[in-house]
Amino acid sequence: MTTTTSETASSNTADSPPRLEVSGLTVTFGGLTALDDVSFTVADGEIVALIGPNGAGKTTVFNAVCGLVRTRRGEVRVGGVPAPSSTTGLLGAGVSRTLQGLGLFEHLTVLENVLVPLTSVGASTSTSVDTAQEVLGALGLSALAAVPAGTLPYPERKRVALARALVTRPRLLLLDEPAGGLGATDIDQLAQTVRTVSDGGCAVLLVEHHVDFVMDVADRVVVLDFGHVIACGTPDEVRRDPAVEEAYLGVPVSAGGALGREERS
Amino acid sequence: MERLVFLLSTGLARGAVLALFALSLVIVYRAARAVNFAQAAMAIVPVYVAFAVTAASGSYWFGLASALVVGALLGAVVERWLLRLVPQDNPLPGIIVAIGLVMVLQAGLAIAFGPDHRPVHAPFSQRPFEIAGVGVLSPYDLFVLVVAAVVMGALAILFNRTTIGLQLRAAAFAPETSRLLGVRVPRMVTLGWMLSIATAALAALLLVPTGLGLDPHAADVLFVNAFAAAVIGGLDSPVGALVAGLVVGVLASLVTGYASAATAPLAVLALLTVVLLVRPHGLFAAREARTA
Ligand SMILES: Nc1ncnc2c1ncn2[C@@H]1O[C@H](COP(=O)(O)OP(=O)(O)O)[C@@H](O)[C@H]1O
Ligand SMILES: [Mg+2]
Numbered sequence: 001m002t003t004t005t006s007e008t009a010s011s012n013t014a015d016s017p018p019r020l021e022v023s024g025l026t027v028t029f030g031g032l033t034a035l036d037d038v039s040f041t042v043a044d045g046e047i048v049a050l051i052g053p054n055g056a057g058k059t060t061v062f063n064a065v066c067g068l069v070r071t072r073r074g075e076v077r078v079g080g081v082p083a084p085s086s087t088t089g090l091l092g093a094g095v096s097r098t099l100q101g102l103g104l105f106e107h108l109t110v111l112e113n114v115l116v117p118l119t120s121v122g123a124s125t126s127t128s129v130d131t132a133q134e135v136l137g138a139l140g141l142s143a144l145a146a147v148p149a150g151t152l153p154y155p156e157r158k159r160v161a162l163a164r165a166l167v168t169r170p171r172l173l174l175l176d177e178p179a180g181g182l183g184a185t186d187i188d189q190l191a192q193t194v195r196t197v198s199d200g201g202c203a204v205l206l207v208e209h210h211v212d213f214v215m216d217v218a219d220r221v222v223v224l225d226f227g228h229v230i231a232c233g234t235p236d237e238v239r240r241d242p243a244v245e246e247a248y249l250g251v252p253v254s255a256g257g258a259l260g261r262e263e264r265s
Numbered sequence: 266m267e268r269l270v271f272l273l274s275t276g277l278a279r280g281a282v283l284a285l286f287a288l289s290l291v292i293v294y295r296a297a298r299a300v301n302f303a304q305a306a307m308a309i310v311p312v313y314v315a316f317a318v319t320a321a322s323g324s325y326w327f328g329l330a331s332a333l334v335v336g337a338l339l340g341a342v343v344e345r346w347l348l349r350l351v352p353q354d355n356p357l358p359g360i361i362v363a364i365g366l367v368m369v370l371q372a373g374l375a376i377a378f379g380p381d382h383r384p385v386h387a388p389f390s391q392r393p394f395e396i397a398g399v400g401v402l403s404p405y406d407l408f409v410l411v412v413a414a415v416v417m418g419a420l421a422i423l424f425n426r427t428t429i430g431l432q433l434r435a436a437a438f439a440p441e442t443s444r445l446l447g448v449r450v451p452r453m454v455t456l457g458w459m460l461s462i463a464t465a466a467l468a469a470l471l472l473v474p475t476g477l478g479l480d481p482h483a484a485d486v487l488f489v490n491a492f493a494a495a496v497i498g499g500l501d502s503p504v505g506a507l508v509a510g511l512v513v514g515v516l517a518s519l520v521t522g523y524a525s526a527a528t529a530p531l532a533v534l535a536l537l538t539v540v541l542l543v544r545p546h547g548l549f550a551a552r553e554a555r556t557a
Contacts, residue, residue, distance in 0.1 A: 066445075087444060087445060087446070087447045088447045091447045097445075099442065099445065103439065103441075103442040103445070104442075105434075105435055105438060105439055105442065106438075107434075107438055108431075108434065108435065108438075112431055112434075112435075115431055116431060116432070116435050116443065116446050116448065117446045117447060119428045119429075119431055119432050119447075119448065120432075120446060120447030120448055120449075121447065125427070125428055128428075164446075
């Protein structure tokens with residue numbers, strides 16, 4: 001179960017600004033309001049899960065944080081300052097993300113995949129290789145360092161994608177469906193890794209369909225539906241929230257593997 | 266037997282130049298995701314500059330260095346201020362622009378320097394060494410082989426052992442993902458063009474003394490054969506370009522020696538056809554196509 005403490009559960013009590021602060025975020029695509037006045041925070045060392053049915057706006061939140069979509073109203077702050085809009089600026093601010101669909105360089109080796117983000121933060125080649133090897137070791141990928149990423153089975157590829165996001169030692173980690181397509185053993189291992197990362201002080205925001213994983217690992221859960229935040233709280237609070245059950249067409253959230261209305265994307 | 270040894274060794278030297286030019290096509294293919302049909306014309310412009318620099322300074326080496334520099338600059342200029350303005354969603358506009366560029370460059374050279382062949386002297390003797398009475402490589406052939414090997418080695422180190430090489434490879438195969446990871450993809454594309462045209466210019470510079478001399482079309486046949494070699498090798502594969510370049514060079518030399526010079530292009534075409542029938546993506550093609 002989660003090791004939630006009262007400090008991490010409610011980031012508002014922290015003295016320093018939250019690692020990520022999304023306030024009043026509104027994003028529209030033409031006539032469609034993808035996000036409507038969305039606000040939440042993620043503190044250092046906190047794990048927040050963003051859940052909601054397909055099309056609720058979860059990926060759009062990630063894209064807005066990364067400056068990939070134009071926001072209509074509202075603000076995203078990272079470490080108390082407005083989020084940089086360039087990729088290099090974000091890396092400099094300690095933000096990294098995994099991509100939906102992994103986005104590995106299939107023909108490059110596992111080590112090279114993990115080295116790519118380090119090339120753009122101007123680390124020297126030898127320290128980069130050391131850092132990359134260290135992260136690969138932590139994720140149990142050392143033996144696969146020289147293997148082309150495209151030849152690996154899916155769970156290993158997923159870990160390579162995670163390693164690539166972790167190698168820049170982020171202060172804010174955005175994970176897009178990290179448990180998707182994984183079996184129980186791999187999900188346990190993933191939960192372990194995410195907890196270790198967050199124990200190191202990193203703020204983690206994750207989008208996930210796998211409810212058991214979310215309830216296990218998250219300190220707080222933000223539920224989106226049609227671009228609105230319909231619930232926000234600890235996993236237990238959210239699990240009991242009637243509005244959440246309704247959003248999932250009456251399927252109790254605690255019932256099973258995936259949330260009712262969703263499909264894997 | 267003597268004839269065979271001579272043809273094989275000459276073929277190897279010609280093949281080294283072919284391999285170098287084919288490698289330049291692979292580099293630009295990786296950067297631009299298209300075959301550069303202006304490669305021959307773009308390669309020959311720096312050779313004219315090298316010719317002028319050598320004539321003015323009396324040094325072959327100044328000429329060689331200027332060919333590399335001008336080749337790199339030309340690559341950057343053409344990519345930044347011409348090809349980047351061309352719509353990228355289908356390959357046709359790029360091909361048409363490349364053909365237009367060929368016409369402009371070759372006509373420009375003919376206007377500036379005249380359309381005639383200019384004799385170009387090799388920096389070393391072209392008379393073959395004799396080993397046990399058998400003519401093998403000339404000193405110039407040896408020079409060509411050494412230069413080609415050094416340049417290929419340097420490119421291999423650059424691409425496989427350096428930070429910039431990793432960014433070049435990442436950007437070539439998955440530009441969108443690379444961008445999200447902070448790689449400056451447009452810069453990598455420009456750099457790919459610079460490396461490619463400098464390499465092509467060097468290959469053309471090495472070729473010219475062995476042919477009829479310098480004229481605006483002096484690299485055209487080299488382009489055709491190197492294109493065949495690059496396709497045989499797999500277009501995406503530097504190793505493929507190297508191996509196929511040498512094979513095509515030796516094949517052309519053997520066919521020229523035992524049959525006739527006119528038959529050589531047919532032999533290359535036959536080899537290309539057979540390879541494409543057996544392996545449509547070339548001999549050394551990557552297992553799967555690049556990701557977007
Ligand atoms: N680039 C875009 N252009 C137009 N509509 C978009 C775009 N991105 C997302 N949307 C729309 O915004 C809504 C939210 O999408 P998304 O954030 O991807 O949902 P989720 O990740 O929760 O499944 C959906 O209706 C989707 O169709
Ligand atoms: Mg999504």
